[in-house]
Amino acid sequence: MTGKYNIEVYNNRVHYFLTVKRNITILQGNSATGKTELLRLISDHETNGVSSGITLLCDKRCTVLTPVDWELRLSGLESSIVFIDKTAGFIKSKRFAELVKGSDNYFVIVTRDDLSQLPYSIEEIYGLKNVSDNQKYKSYRRIYNEMYKLYDFNISKEFEPDTVLTEDSHSGYEFFKLLYGEKCISAKGKSNVYQCIRDNSDKQILAIVDGAAFGAEIGKIYRYLDSNQVKCIIYAPESFEFLLLSAGFIDVPDDVTDETWKYADSKLYMSWEEFYTDYLIKNTYGTIYQYNKTRLAAPYKTEGIISKVISVMPDELLLK
């Protein structure tokens, strides 16, 4: 499944809007912000249709997957947006991860726990926010909910890292080592990023991670940074390959990076990180820029390419 879908669902008391554009979207937030109510409306609408008194507007079928015979039901779903509540224990199972991989459906999962077996994006973790006006609030009328993104990191202009940490241990690490020199170290995988930050917590840290698949880690790290007041910036572009595609040294239509949802088919790619890597490999094959994820080819180490990649990175992250 590809595409970006607006979902609007409402009855005479509550009104929700949300947009999904990747195979996995996570809903989090405080208690009583309406997450369960959202799923109840979708479920009621699916069961009773127009008779439910609920309006659901979306170009795709929206359905709620419960623990009862979930594998069987999921196997019969395609081209749908599948909502799952935190009360479904299977969302943490290996089997669920296997079925998400290659699925023709998008998944919207309500959970506060991290789902480490799923490569979801930090960009697709949302909290429900109420935006009703006072009059409606007081008269028990409809509450309008919009989605807001968690984890928007502000980058200070005064920031000067002592340590630059990359999640990547191969091409991405090689590239950033050229940029930041001996300050740059590799965490050798996303599950080690916390420990590397912890080991360097007395320093100013720039941590570069692949945002497209770092969703399960970001909450823990954010809480750690917050409670320990560590001077660390998390820079989370979609992936290193996304930066290379954005740099413009090969001919890439703008919407491949700007509107990736048009291309990254959930049946083929578990995350956009996989899509960007595949796209880069295919589109540089047989050229001097032939890309290899495990070892950075010589042309990528030239000043011209480096300056092009720098031009798509935030100025504040570059050494002064």
Place this chain on the structure above:
Amino acid sequence: MLRIFYGEPESQNYIFNPDAFFNNTYEDEWITDPLSKQMIKDVDGSDVVGPRLIDSPFLGPVPAERLSGGVKTLMLMNFDTDHIFNASACGDNCAPWILRIAQNKDLTIRLGYLMDFGKDPFDIEIVNIHKVVHSMKELNESVLDNRLI
């Protein structure tokens, strides 16, 4: 004192879905208890009209079954002494109430995320490693260093 098990407990008295458990076990007196009323008002923004009627600013008049999963779990923590409840059903806005309930009883809960218990000092035992911590800094470090979640 509050005791927290991080991860997936295997004990038979663990309740993974406190929302459903509440719906099938709660007593009318739980709803009208003064502490419950305060928690319902604070977390859900709702007023208790009676044991079978809650006045919600979002949903209108609803039965107790339509309270949030968070506040249902809080009431279970307060009134049920036989089970360990999954506190991942509770958001950060439930944390002060969990600490308050644990002031009056030994309370063991399960968590799968780093709930924010605020800036004031507290006593929380991390069950997995038998360690008592007193701040969010200490709690988060202990949970993450030991890869409990």
